[in-house]
Amino acid sequence: MKIIVLGGDGYCGWATALYLSAKGHVVTIVDNYLRRQWDHELGAQTLTPIQPLSDRLRTWHRLTGKTIDVAVGDVCDYDFIYSTVKAIQPETIVHFAEQRSAPYSMIDRKHAVFTQVNNVVGTLNVLFAMREAAPDCHIVKLGTMGEYGTPDVAIPEGFFEVEYRGRRAVLPFPRQAGSWYHWSKVHGSNNIMFACKIWNLSATDIMQGVVFGTRIDAMGDDSRLFSRLDFDQAFGTAINRFCCAAVIGHPLTPFGIGHQRRGFLPLRDSMQCLTLAIEHPPKPGEYRVFNQFEEIYDISELARKVQKVARETGLNVEIKHLENPRREAEDHFYAADHHHLFELGYHPAHSVERELEIMLRDLIVHRDRINDYRHALIPDIRWDGRREKVSFLPTAPRLDLSIPSVPSGTRSFPDASRTDSVPAASRAAAAHDAVDIATH
């Protein structure tokens, strides 16, 4: 299949390009290297040193005999993306070419506006390019589970059937995102749904959970093929950040009470899932939503998991809660469907523990590099607009001990009554945070 991977130089994008190429697909990467530029702005660095894209692709060709093409340019430049789509005539476009960090979008007005304009216009351009030059192409768009927020009911895959005042209807499930970035993804999802309706395009909108992991099998042990890995406050996702911290003995730092629950999946499973979506495209005019994650975890529980595996590897590390720089519920109901990918044949590759072992082994060789950037582990970007390092909370870690942990490896929904075991004081704090925006 001819596939364009937009944003193919990034963390997930690069892994996806290799994975698809290894499977025999004809892959073209489109990227403008903006992600590399943000490292300089943030004073951070990918932990795994990455080569220039052209070098990585040469290595790939030498090792496998396979060629991945590159088109360097910006999806916000319509002439570029239109002519690329027209020339390649892809059957699938996988769209990762967005600003993907919530904290980055919350830095200030410029970053908020940049994130929303970049992500909205990029996606509109891809949709118009498809309409004009490749109307039968299937777009696989990376959204995020964060589009849904943390509603007090179960989260279906994109749509739900409800009864309201005596009538039943299937409606888009309401979105309640938690950052300018997450809202940019909602705006994008809405635009894609509309384009499918009016132009008969087909789309799979992937509500992806938080991804973690240093590698996929296609990279082998050749570090020149490794994906970038971020551990800074803006682009580092929770488990990646915890593992980097563990390696240098820096405390693992859940935010606030730390019972935020999210869906997670290893990088290698993300590739598997995307490929299932690509190889089983929807019908013309169909807009479908897949929730893409393996398990739901509580952030404090994850920190304990990383702590445990690190200890087995000889790394002793504390868990210390941080003042929460975000405005979010820290303890809430959370249950979400993820049937569609399992129906298509998704088989999770590893347990979280096994993946954590691999990660810690990969990361330990970069201990000095993490130490050089250890300042990046404590956030200073706050949702209220201030830019000021957050402090450690003196008491929060104790709360963890009273929380029964949800067994991992199960795919059942968390027990709704679970929050009742949280001490009253912390529940009050969480309730204070979960501002009621629905007073009318």
Added chain:
Amino acid sequence: MKIIVLGGDGYCGWATALYLSAKGHVVTIVDNYLRRQWDHELGAQTLTPIQPLSDRLRTWHRLTGKTIDVAVGDVCDYDFIYSTVKAIQPETIVHFAEQRSAPYSMIDRKHAVFTQVNNVVGTLNVLFAMREAAPDCHIVKLGTMGEYGTPDVAIPEGFFEVEYRGRRAVLPFPRQAGSWYHWSKVHGSNNIMFACKIWNLSATDIMQGVVFGTRIDAMGDDSRLFSRLDFDQAFGTAINRFCCAAVIGHPLTPFGIGHQRRGFLPLRDSMQCLTLAIEHPPKPGEYRVFNQFEEIYDISELARKVQKVARETGLNVEIKHLENPRREAEDHFYAADHHHLFELGYHPAHSVERELEIMLRDLIVHRDRINDYRHALIPDIRWDGRREKVSFLPTAPRLDLSIPSVPSGTRSFPDASRTDSVPAASRAAAAHDAVDIATH
């Protein structure tokens, strides 16, 4: 109260500025005159010749002794809007400064991108300016009933309580907009809801129905104070367009089957409603949604109403259905709440018929001017991307006769079973159009 009216040179904005000034509020208009520029692009003109803003304001001052200030600039220019908000320290900002035409947004990619970027960035800028310079200010934002689309259940005011898989929650009501413009309003609503949550701002988001009418009382009979009035395919709203057509004997032209149902309200009532929202602000941190319309009508029924009143005024005019340039359901369930404004004391001013009489009288003096621009009455902007005049449908008008009309002046919901009286053939056509985007 100190009030900034963003977009105060436009159709609703100008009327709002006069209405609030007449009530004794201290009003500043912010506008960049972009709306006047679009006339040239579209080869259209406001029917009622309007003076330069500075002349209109001098007239207002001479006639009433009241002063309305002006700040000329673009809400997308942050330095401008921030310094304006900081200098004026408004208690309310009424935000009309958006590209407000669905067809304009559907012309091509450039117009779609312009509409979404202009509307999203303008609103983000206003929110950031409030946070930085006037955090206690109340923003009254013009949304549109079109954000909701035409779901198969009743439309509440912004939020609804539903039961889903055994749990109940109050959730934002899902939006299913019908153009890039309407989606830009949804994006804006979502961003405002989030800003209220994280920064404690207060907002009233007005889901306004289709507005019609040539004047409000504050304008008196001085034509120098009249608001602009558009009757072209892009900016002309349904009743305004029908009345202009009636005046020159041009057929009234519902699109397709013509049973699209929408909420409508006269311009003078729109002013009354906005003022109720302004004078009864929400609490800090509260994001509330008002559905602002008086009655729900079916487009064909409205055409018949205009035809009837025109006939009484001595104007004979046919109703001829046009091929629908849009992608929309042409016959559907529609019921929407509008309790909040009535609870605040909204009293509709006139019956539609009475308002139509006033309009026709105002318009008839401009008969030659409408004739000069009669080409603007037949649309050529199509939702499928083509730009080609639509044709008259040979048979559709007959279908109307079999449809019982909903009595006007009632505020009850339309009868859900009503569509059953539509002949099967036309129901099938409507069903074909209402694409099922919720297959997954």
